[in-house]
Structures are given as structure tokens and as C-alpha cells.
Amino acid sequence: MTENQVTRWLLKPAVFIAALVPAAILIYLAWAAYNGNQSAWPALTGNFSANPLEDITHGTGDWTLRFLCIALAVTPLRRLTGWNGAIRFRRMLGLFAFFYGTLHFLTWAILDRYISLDFPDGALSWSAVRTFAASVGEDIYKRKFITAGFAAFVAMWPLAITSTTGMIRRLGGRRWQRLHRLIYFSAVAAVIHYTWLVKSDIRRPMTYGLIVAILLGFRLYWARRSIDA
């Protein structure tokens, strides 16, 4: 097999499956919690705490940030190691950040908002949709950590939509790349979201902040050097 084929048929599927493992574990544990059980394989999957909603919310949020960092690390990795093949994983890793971000968003919108609302006309009525939208909107407007998190999520949408090869062709490489710099905004907004969420111990959000700062720092450094040259 050529290097291309190894990447396409072995490495990418392997990374794809590995990236799904945290989601599979979270869904399995949520299912077990829903049935009032714990994990049948605690050594493998761990277990939820007494507060499964918090575990799901934090789990999906953590993995969103991790995949944002991993996707942002691809270019520095490529430039520092000279391994140009790395670029072929970037879109998939970015899409996983979007995937976990969507799970995180849905956890909040459905389990935190939707379920706790009262719908006198039934849960699927037009008034239910309005009540739900008002509740989500109010939270986004009133609570600044949710504003930041929602902004990070919204900024990922155009990137996910234009992630296909066809869209790259239509937009043209240069414009596509410029658009996809929106991920810098998402990463920074996600770190701010996390920092504003925690009550007093900001060590973990600051660790993510440092990683994002370093990954963006590389780009700033390279951009300035290419201007000087």
C-alpha cells in the first residue's frame, strides 16, 4: 500500500473509531443511569457520580474542548515535524469537535431546559416550541457563560457546513481557509465559557487556555515571520 492508502484505509478509520469511544461510553453510562444502573464494566468505562446530568454535561464539554485543541494542533504538528500527511486528519478532527459540541449543546437544551419546562398543550405543540425557545433564549441572554458557550458553538456551524470537498472547491482554497479561521474564535470562546462556569477553581480552564494560547501563538509567530520575510 502507498502512504496515501494507509492513511485512507487504516489510519483514518482507526482515528475515527477512537474519537467515537468517549461518546459511546457517555451514551452507555447515560443509558445505564436512565435504567437506574451503573456500568457493567466499571474498570473499562468508569462510572457516573450521583449526578449523571452533570457528568454528561461536563463530559461532552470536555471532549469538545479537547477536540478543538487537537484540531488546532494539526498545523503546528505538521510544520514542526514536517509530516505533511497530518493535514489529512484535520477536517475529521474539527468535525469531531463540532460533534461533541452538538452533544454538549443538546444535553443542555434538552435535559436541562426542555424537560424541566411545563407544556400545558402537550410537549410537541406550537406553544411548547415557543416556551422552549424562550427558555433557551433567556438563558443565552441572561447568563454570560452560556452566551460565550453558545457563541463558540454557533461559530462552528459554518465550518461544519463547508467541511466537504465540494465546498472547498466551490469556495476556493484561500477563501475556505480564511473562513475556517473562525475556529480560533470558537476555541477562545469555549475557554472563556469554561472559565466563567467554574465557581472558584480555575486551574482546568486555565490549562485549556494555555494550550489554546500556545497553539494560536505558533500561528501568530509564523504569520509575523512571513510578513518580515
Next chain:
Amino acid sequence: MLIRHPADIRSSEITDQKTYLNRREFVRAATGTVALAAAGAIGAEALLHAQPPAPHGAKLPNVKPGDFSTTEKANTWEQITTYNNYYEFGTDKDSPAHYARRLKPAPWSVAVEGEVAKPAVWHFEDILKGQTLEDRIYRHRCVEAWSMVIPWVGFPLADFIRKVQPTAKAKFVEFTTLADPDQMPGIRYPSLRWPYVEGLRMDEAMHPLTILVVGLYGEVVPNQNGAPLRVVIPWKYGFKHAKSIVKIRFVERQPMNSWQRSQPNEYGFYANVNPTVDHPRWSQAKEIRLPGLFRNHTTRMFNGYGDQVAKLYNGMDLRKNY
């Protein structure tokens, strides 16, 4: 030549039987550490939860059923002892269960100071002397919008306050939690200003619902739940419930409690459970009764203890005094 006699082994150096019998716990903890290292290596933080639960304490003798217990279904020992906010042991919910074994709850003493007839240092045993222990199954509502039902064992704080005879100047009681970095690894990080301080108005402290807790499920209260002595005020958010108390001070002016000092716009002095006053970052109207997947309970005013305590706050603006 000096030949050491076996009697040189001080009794304090002999492993006591309880610790000796706990060696399984140690082995399990060590296994847990290996699992932790592996978890770190593959980035699977979920493995953190695979740690064993805390060991049970000794049975408390002569516990009487109390008058104020709820008939709601109590949470399990496992839930109550592995999901805790006790920042002196770390800020994760499972940190206290992991690290609280380092705390030595005996011997223990409590300094009683300030506006009292007899300021003194009380040994834990003397605080309990002549005291009837009661089961009190209380609802517990955290300011973070989760709740549990907990079968505490304790006695009215009022009984102890009467013993120490506060003066007429005593308008508030201030509780201080132990802050020893050797026993409490979380102290090394300033997540709050240590030591942890909480307080109550005198009439709140004297209320029959307010108890000093020494037990859980009829057993000695585990370290992560505030051993050996903590206060429980069931109509207030959990952060008011000072744990592992080393000082009780009677004062004329309202104490500055730790969370209010840390974030005054989010946490006040009173912290009465109140579904109509939101925390700035989340609604307090509903709560998750653990274990739950969503906010499955409507929060009640004063956590459902309004009949007994609402009169304490007649004429007070609870929106302002949050």
C-alpha cells in the same frame, strides 16, 4: 553499647487495629492509583470514578428517632459519601471521597470563643456528654441546584449553645472549619480564603431544626461529610453547613462567610433555599434530586421547611438578603 529495648516503641507508633484492618482499603487505593495513571495515559477521565467507595464508620449507640424527619426516600450511603462539595479536599465532587481518609477526626476539640460566659476548648467527647442523639432525615439542597435526602444523626445546636451560655451581646454564631494542609490537600490551592467560615443569626442557630451532626445512617459520620462535627440547617443551601468545626465564636456583628467573601454577587449570608431568587448563573426554580438525568423536582421555599422557619424572616426582603 545501647541496646534498644522493645518498650521503646511508643504506643502511638503501633498500628491500631482499625488501620490494620483497613489494609484492604489501602491495597484498593493503590490499585486505584495504578488505574489513575493508566487513565491519565489514555486520557479517559471517566476511569477516575472507578475508585472504591469510602469505608463505613462505627455504629453509634442509642440513637433515637427524631421528630423532624421526612418520609421521602433517602439517598444511598454510596451517593451521600462520593458526591461532596468539600473544597478543603479538592474541588471535584469525588475529591473528598478520595482524600478525606487523611483527616484525623479523633482526638478533636472545638474552641468556643467570643461573647460567652465560659470561653473554653471543648473536647469532642464532652460536647456529646449527656446529649441524646437523634435520627434526622433531612432534605439537603445545594446552591448548585441538586438535592439529596440524608439520614443525619445529631442533636440540636441549641442544646450546646445553652451549655456555653452566650452573653446578651451575642447576636450571631460563627463556625470555623479545620484548615490543615497536611490533612487536607485542597488547602494548598486558594479556591477560597482558608479557613472556611460560616455563620448564623442567633435565632437561626437556636432553631430546633438546626443540628450538630455526628453521624450518618446511624454510623459515625464519614470524613468527607464533615467528621467529626458539622452543622446542618436544612432550610439553607448546603454551603452554610460548616464541616469539621474547630471553632464556634459568638459575635455581635454579622460574620463574613467564605462564599460571600469570594463572590458577593452570587452568595449571600442568609442563603435560604428560595425558588424565586435565581443564582446569577442558573435558575433555582427546579432541582435535580440525585441521582437524576434532569431537574425532576420543583424547589420549595425554605426547602419545604417554611412552616417551621418562615417566621424568622418576617418583614425581610429575601431578594436582597439572599
